[in-house]
Amino acid sequence: MGEDCACCCSLSVGIVIFILGVAIIDWIKRMQRGKASLVGEHVVITGGSSGIGKELGIKSAERGAHVTILARDVQKLEEACKEIRSRVKSSSQNINFFKADVTNYEEIESVFRRCEVEVGPIDILINCAGYAFPSKLEDIPLHHIKGMMDINYLGTAYAVRSVLSSMKSRRKGRIVCVSSVGGLVGLYGYTAYSASKFAIRGFCEALQMEVKPYGISVTVSCPPDTDTPCFEEENKVKPEETKLISASSGVFPPAKVAEDILRDTLAGDFFTTTGMDGNLSTMLNAGMSPMSSVFGLLLQTMFSGIIRLVSLGYLYSFNRIVENCASKKEKRKKLE
Numbered sequence: 054m055g056e057d058c059a060c061c062c063s064l065s066v067g068i069v070i071f072i073l074g075v076a077i078i079d080w081i082k083r084m085q086r087g088k089a090s091l092v093g094e095h096v097v098i099t100g101g102s103s104g105i106g107k108e109l110g111i112k113s114a115e116r117g118a119h120v121t122i123l124a125r126d127v128q129k130l131e132e133a134c135k136e137i138r139s140r141v142k143s144s145s146q147n148i149n150f151f152k153a154d155v156t157n158y159e160e161i162e163s164v165f166r167r168c169e170v171e172v173g174p175i176d177i178l179i180n181c182a183g184y185a186f187p188s189k190l191e192d193i194p195l196h197h198i199k200g201m202m203d204i205n206y207l208g209t210a211y212a213v214r215s216v217l218s219s220m221k222s223r224r225k226g227r228i229v230c231v232s233s234v235g236g237l238v239g240l241y242g243y244t245a246y247s248a249s250k251f252a253i254r255g256f257c258e259a260l261q262m263e264v265k266p267y268g269i270s271v272t273v274s275c276p277p278d279t280d281t282p283c284f285e286e287e288n289k290v291k292p293e294e295t296k297l298i299s300a301s302s303g304v305f306p307p308a309k310v311a312e313d314i315l316r317d318t319l320a321g322d323f324f325t326t327t328g329m330d331g332n333l334s335t336m337l338n339a340g341m342s343p344m345s346s347v348f349g350l351l352l353q354t355m356f357s358g359i360i361r362l363v364s365l366g367y368l369y370s371f372n373r374i375v376e377n378c379a380s381k382k383e384k385r386k387k388l389e
């Protein structure tokens with residue numbers, strides 16, 4: 054009896070040590086992949102003239118890549134290009150820009166063909182073009198409901214579609230689509246925005262299954278609030294409830310967000326995010342998403358239940374904020 058117990062005990066300890074060992078080795082390998090050089094690689098970034106897109110251009114240039122940025126405003130593109138060029142590792146790196154509107158399929162396709170001829174095939178496509186117009190649904194100008202869907206979702210789908218056949222035939226490529234924490238959780242003020250960002254997440258999950266046999270990886274980035282020109286614009290129209298709800302999560306610098314995106318993309322992760330709230334949101338939204346890391350899988354398996362419980366605490370406090378704001382508005386109305 055006692056012997057059985059000791060045997061069983063050492064077997065369990067053995068299994069735990071084995072799993073931990075595998076997880077640690079996997080974690081170290083993943084870190085190494087994340088540090089990979091980009092010398093000779095061609096990185097194309099939509100929405101690359103400002104914010105996270107521009108920072109991704111800088112980080113890619115610092116790792117030795119040829120960088121092409123796309124956006125609509127030529128003046129901003131020129132300035133961003135200059136900034137990216139000042140951070141290259143070697144003078145042989147090609148840093149270019151093209152004027153392009155991601156909502157126009159023919160245009161984006163012809164721009165991609167041109168930049169493939171001028172610089173070379175696209176190794177990494179980063180879809181960063183997007184914007185947010187936070188508002189209650191009943192107040193939002195109609196063109197923004199369509200605009201966010203067009204730029205955030207269609208812009209991503211169009212750009213990816215026009216690069217796929219070349220990536221598939223080369224059996225090489227990485228696709229990054231920038232969604233948002235708002236693409237994982239639906240919060241007050243982001244009704245129309247979240248729809249466009251949830252779309253990207255579903256798009257990526259199905260896409261990765263389509264391209265996996267060709268050695269192409271897909272990463273969906275879910276950044277939290279990031280200190281960009283776009284975020285400044287957003288804040289001008291943001292409802293009070295939305296401001297209060299997001300106040301606890303903080304605002305991250307775009308350089309940090311870009312660094313995380315690039316590292317996790319090169320590591321081959323499906324989800325990438327920055328900060329703890331973003332991390333918990335991706336865990337809550339694991340669903341049927343692919344898993345590339347043993348360590349991440351272990352964490353998810355052990356903590357998903359408890360994180361769901363914690364999420365209810367957040368939800369409770371967010372609902373309180375919305376209720377308080379609603380009753381304040383009622384009172385104000387009565388006074389008038």
Ligand SMILES: *[C@@H]1O[C@H](CO)[C@@H](O)[C@H](O)[C@H]1NC(C)=O
Pocket residue numbers: 324325326327332335348349352
């Ligand atoms: C969340 O944090 C864990 C632990 O640091 C890490 O292994 C995992 O990759 C993170 N997930 C994302 C999506 O960043």
